[in-house]
Amino acid sequence: MRPTSAGFKDASARAVHDPALREAIVRVTGSLGVRRAQVTAELPHFDALRDRAKRIKEHTLAHLDRYLEQLEEAVRSRGGHVHWCRDGEEAVGCVVRICREVGARVVAKSKSMVTEELELNRALVQAGMEVVETDLGEFVVQLSGDRPSHLIAPIIHKRREDVAELFSRHLGTPPDAPVQVLTAAARAHLRRAFLRADVGITGANFLVAQTGSVVLVENEGNARMVTTRPRVHVAVAGLEKVIPRLADLAVFLPLLVRSATGQRLSVYVSLLSGPRRPRELDGPDAFHLVLVDNGRTRTWLDPDLREALQCIRCSACLNVCPVYERAGGHAYGSVYSGPIGAVVTPALAGGRGLLDLPFASSLCGACRDVCPLRIDIPRMLVALRARASAAPQARWERRLARLAAWVLQHPTAYRWASALGRLGERGLRRSRWLPEPLRAWAQARELPRLSSKPFHRRVRP
């Protein structure tokens, strides 16, 4: 996973000054948030499900080795193949090899964040294959050479007019076509791809250790298509997706779907267990499960960040985050955006680069409150901040903090500092005279006026 930009700060600066983007994000996150609140309130036991899910995840992650082995055994016993991959390079190589071995020319994909993380499409195209993204949003992303900007609503940043213009160039629809016409055009175009594809590639929302099943949650039907029509199905999944039993799906599916889209259940949930059986008319002849580590065991070994592996990618935290709302998903420079992205991205990258992502939060805690797994995102952001400020780049910050600590411990110094502050604040209000970086800092803030008589002198004259 390569971060796209130098950092969150620069990337978000543009988004903050784009009112159309802000409006688009608020429309989507707002309506998802309202529906989520309605359908979660409908279940008197919603919080009990959250507690249950949390315990299942804690248990499963504590015994991850055992559950992965059980999963592998169950997949094999149903005629499937399991491939373990340490990093992105191994995973991509593995998928390319499977596709080559079956002589694939056309590969149809359903929406999968982990394959975005691995940048799988690029490798498949380089290997000479035609890759078709079949989720409507991801199809638009692919046609426009863009990146998804929300976990479940990948083109939240695009207007209907943008899509209409794109489709008129590529699919020949009228330049002012309404949504239903655009959808119909994509359906017709992608239907041909489904029927031509040799290999179907999906992610996995869950992996059931008990039965060796891949669970796919979707609304459009494209995941059903890519796991039904092509000869080969390849599921790519992070190690952390495993859950122990079928019965656990009665806990996780309502949590995921109600938190994600505010539906009671998504339109299609597929449980796929191995390739087609004898005498079955359709379904793939071969099934491959590609288990991807790519930083997950490292995250697992890190007590501060292990909790991030409990995430089921529902995106509820994005939809309530004031920073995501203003910065947009692209600013996070990673396929995983929003509050959980600010944790997962540096965690998977092993702390390399991305030093400013954990600062992309006001620590208001809305993400933790709304998370179906009650993941303590602010706690992890603070832990990551502590690491970032220990980095050599943060030398000046550390010196300033030490100076502040000293001033606060010495009354005389404190009195001098507040007197200086009353002088200095006038300068900060005339920000255009200031040198950078003080100028940028002062321009975006309105400081309350310091009182001419400080509080401690009023209570103790």
Added chain:
Amino acid sequence: MTAREAVLRALRSGRPEGVDLPEGAPPAEAASYRQALHTDAVRTFCGRAEELGVRVHRPGAPEALLAVLTEVCRDRRVYVEPALGWLAPALERAGARVVRWEDLPEAEVGITVADYGLAETGTLVLLAAPERPRSGSLLPPVHVAVLPEDRVLGDLFDLWERVDDLPSALTLVTGPSRSADIEMSLAVGVHGPGTVHVVLVSAGLLEEATRAPAK
């Protein structure tokens, strides 16, 4: 060292304090909610499905069942899954053009059995089998599912009590195919069927209907 060994070794190197796996039964807090689901599961199922735009039919006699299907299928290319093969002659007599498996991509209607219904969410449960291919409920723009009333359960907890030996594909279908990717405006029939009919039948009616077309 293979990748498998490397991953497993890393995971064994620092086992964190674990909690026990909670039992799989529904949480106690759900008791009264689930009891309400079970008291009138069929009616709840119909209401929830209709909210999603599913058209629910409840024929009382074999003739009515055929009338419902005829209404949907007349003058259309129809794929009938082998499990319901006995319906095909009657549908042809009623003016439908029944297509073979090979021509499924051209079918306008797909008729299948549904193995279970879930009242809580208005969901159909489809289990793949040799006489129950997955594509029959997927490729045609209209899906008609025949669901025996006594197969309507409350929720997913009930389902996993009955199904533990999974087929190659178990599919939960909740309403017509949809997408809200473009500006959150709802578009139906994106890849799967845009129209879903559920024909709820009593177990006796289905048996009677199986014999009837032979006359």
